[in-house]
Amino acid sequence: MPVTLNHIIVHAADPAATAAFYVDILNLPPARQLGHFTVLQVGETSLDMLQTDQAIAASHFAFLVSEAEFTDVMMRIEKRGLRYWADPFHTLAGAINHWDDGRGVYFDDPNGHILEVLTRPYGSGGPDAAHPNPLLPVAGV
Template sequence: MPVTFNHTIVPAKERETSARFYRDLLELPEAPSWGPFTNVQLDEGVLLQFAELPGVDEIQMHHYAFLVDDDLFDRAYAHLRASGIEHWADPQMTRPGETNTEHGGRGVYFKDPAGHAIELITKPYL
C-alpha cells in the first residue's frame, strides 16, 4: 500500500470557530465530526481534526501549508482582506499586507484563530 496522509489533530482554542475559519477560507463543506473533534475534510479524504486540548491554556503554534489553485487563491486572499486578517508575503512577517511570487507561484502567510501559522501557495516548492 502506498503511503498517504490521512489526518492530523489541530489544537484549537475553540474547535468550531477554527473549523469554520478553514471551511470559509478554503470553501469546504461541513464534514462528519465525532467525539472531541470538529473535522474539516480536504481532497483525498484527508481530515483536519480540530480539538480543544484539556488542561492546555496556551496553544503552541504549528505551521500548515495548503496548495490551492489560482482561482481559490484569489478568492481566499480577497476573503482575508475583507475580513481584516493580517497577512504577510513571508514567514518572518516582515512584508505585511503583501503576497509573494516565489517558487513560480503565489503565496501568503497569516494566522488562524488559534494562532497557527498558515500558508497558501499556488505552486509546490519541489
C-alpha cells in the same frame, strides 16, 4: 498500498469556531463531528480539531490551490480584515510572494497556527524561475 497522510490533530481553543474559519477562508466542505473531534476534510487528509485549555504551540499548515482559488482566498482574507504576510516569519506585512512564479501568502488562524496558501509547490519553478523559491541554492554558490 502507498503511505498517505490520513489526519492531523489541530489543537484549538474553540474547535467549532476554528473549523468555521477554515471552511470560510479556504472554501472547504462543512466540518463534521466525530466524537470529541471537529473534522475538516482537506483532500484525502483531515484536520481533526481538538479542544484544549492549554497554551497552543503554533503549527504551520500549507494549502496548495489553483490561481483562481488563491484570488478567492485573498478576497476573503481582505474582506475579514485579516493581517497577512509574504513570508512565514511575518516580516513582509500586507504582501504576497511570487516564489516559483506562483503566488503565496501567510496568515494566522484564531489559535495562532500559521496558514499558508500557495499556487506552486516549493522549488517547482526551479532556479531559472523569474522568482525562484528562496530555499533553492543560489546559482554559482
